[in-house]
Amino acid sequence: MGVMRIGHVNLRVLDMDAALGHYIGVLGMSKTGEDEAGNIYLKAWDEWDRYSLILSPSDRAGMNHIAYKVEHDSDLDALRQRVEDYGIAVEEVPAGTLQYCGRAMKFNLPSGHEFYLYAQKEFAGKAVGVTNPDPWPQNRTGAAVHWxxxxxxxxxxxxxxxxxxxxxxxxxxxxxxxxxxxxxxxxxxxxxxxxxxxxxxxxxxxxxxxxxxxxxxxxxxxxxxxxxxxxxxxxxxxxxxxxxxxxxxxxxxxxxxxxxxxxxxxxxxxxxxxxxxxxxxxxxxxxxxxxxxxxxxxxxxxxxxxxxxxxxxx
Ligand SMILES: [Fe+2]
The missing domain is CATH 3.10.180.10 (2,3-Dihydroxybiphenyl 1,2-Dioxygenase, domain 1)
Structure with a gap:
């Protein structure tokens, strides 16, 4: 099938505590991970993959990269070929380079934006589960964005x-x-x-x-x-x-x-x-x-x- 959907964005933030107050307190996302570099991983309640937002501490706001999820691991090889045939260099990065993800293909869009394709990300599950689920979780906070x-x-x-x-x-x-x-x-x-x-x-x-x-x-x-x-x-x-x-x-x-x-x-x-x-x-x-x-x-x-x-x- 190829690309399924947007997987995550990696945003740079100037003040992590203030950023978490915003993305957790106001938007209602949950913290689902962190790494040694100080990056924080967040998901929304209706998402099932481990995260859709990475916040990276920085002295400059903006986006580091954007990533899209493909359906099958084999899609990565097929799309790598298509991107290279188009004339854009692709770097394959091993599993874990994108935290909690399998191997990924990294390249830049013609506009220069850094772009990843990946097929696997650690599963976390929706907040309402999948067995006889409620339509929304009772313990949600803030705007409780879905995804x-x-x-x-x-x-x-x-x-x-x-x-x-x-x-x-x-x-x-x-x-x-x-x-x-x-x-x-x-x-x-x-x-x-x-x-x-x-x-x-x-x-x-x-x-x-x-x-x-x-x-x-x-x-x-x-x-x-x-x-x-x-x-x-x-x-x-x-x-x-x-x-x-x-x-x-x-x-x-x-x-x-x-x-x-x-x-x-x-x-x-x-x-x-x-x-x-x-x-x-x-x-x-x-x-x-x-x-x-x-x-x-x-x-x-x-x-x-x-x-x-x-x-x-x-
Ligand atoms: Fe929009």
């Missing part, structure tokens, strides 16, 4: 210099990793320059997204919630905990998701994302947003881009 849903990466885009890493990533993800394009933003006088892309391997509108910017970076990672009510309550919890909110509850035109954007104490942007949007399928026609309607694509109600949303990222 890490997707990430959005900023890729260098400078059409005047002929640089478009969004387009390069789109092509690579499609040809080498069999991702499908759900939605795209096309800009320029002729509307023929890809400036953003939402791509999937699962059946949700996106497992990864790329947006053009001045330089490569990490825009946000999103955690899933069930409903609009849950998004509202999550915003309440953020306010109670003085979390810096970037954009209060809103609907996206793109993906149709219900959203809140906010920052962790280090300045890494997070999102809570609710609603499945629509069923994404390989034969679904690609949705295109024009430059004129980009604001409505991002923030459907106001139709206006918030400057911090496009300018601030780590």
């Amino acid at each position: 890490l849903d997707h990430a959005l990466l900023i890729c260098e885009l400078n059409p005047e210099k002929g640089i478009n890493k969004v387009a390069e990533n789109m092509d690579f993800m499609k040809k080498a990793l069999d991702f499908y394009l759900a939605e795209q933003v096309m800009v320029g006088p002729d509307g023929d320059i890809p400036a953003a892309a939402w791509m999937f391997r699962s059946s949700t509108p996106h497992d990864i997204a790329f947006v053009g910017g001045e330089k490569m970076g990490f825009h946000h990672c999103a955690f899933f919630l069930d409903s609009w009510d849950d998004v509202l309550k999550a915003a309440d919890i953020m306010a109670m905990n003085k979390v810096r909110i970037d954009v209060t509850p809103q609907r996206h035109g793109i993906t149709r998701g219900y959203t809140i954007y906010f920052f962790d104490p280090s300045g890494n942007r997070n999102e809570t994302f609710a609603g499945l949007g629509y069923l994404a399928q390989p034969d679904m026609p690609v949705i295109t947003w024009t430059e004129q309607e980009l604001g409505r694509g991002i923030f459907y109600h106001t139709g206006e881009l918030v400057p911090s949303f496009t300018d601030v990222y780590t």
Whole structure:
């Protein structure tokens, strides 16, 4: 089957105690491991693998790497070949290099972001178990996010210099990793320059997204919630905990998701994302947003881009 879903992101944080207060206290994740380097591993209650978030102590915020899980160990060899045939060097790293994971394939996307594929991660189980489970755990805390849903990466885009890493990533993800394009933003006088892309391997509108910017970076990672009510309550919890909110509850035109954007104490942007949007399928026609309607694509109600949303990222 190849790539199944997003596996984890590794974020750098400036103050680990403050970060844990955020990801555990506010978002409701649980600590499930740590290593000698001081990295902390966390999972959400509805996930079954050992972790979906690695927090690494650092003096600079941002993302170290992003990892996707493939279905079979043999997929790793097949995809390694595809990535190398595409012209990108791949390094195979032994089991345990990614803590609690089997062997992995490491490479950089055309945009420069460090990317891993792995097939095995230690099993932890959902908080509600799998035998006659409750719909949600009674002892959950904070917003009680279900799972890490997707990430959005900023890729260098400078059409005047002929640089478009969004387009390069789109092509690579499609040809080498069999991702499908759900939605795209096309800009320029002729509307023929890809400036953003939402791509999937699962059946949700996106497992990864790329947006053009001045330089490569990490825009946000999103955690899933069930409903609009849950998004509202999550915003309440953020306010109670003085979390810096970037954009209060809103609907996206793109993906149709219900959203809140906010920052962790280090300045890494997070999102809570609710609603499945629509069923994404390989034969679904690609949705295109024009430059004129980009604001409505991002923030459907106001139709206006918030400057911090496009300018601030780590
Ligand atoms: Fe998102």
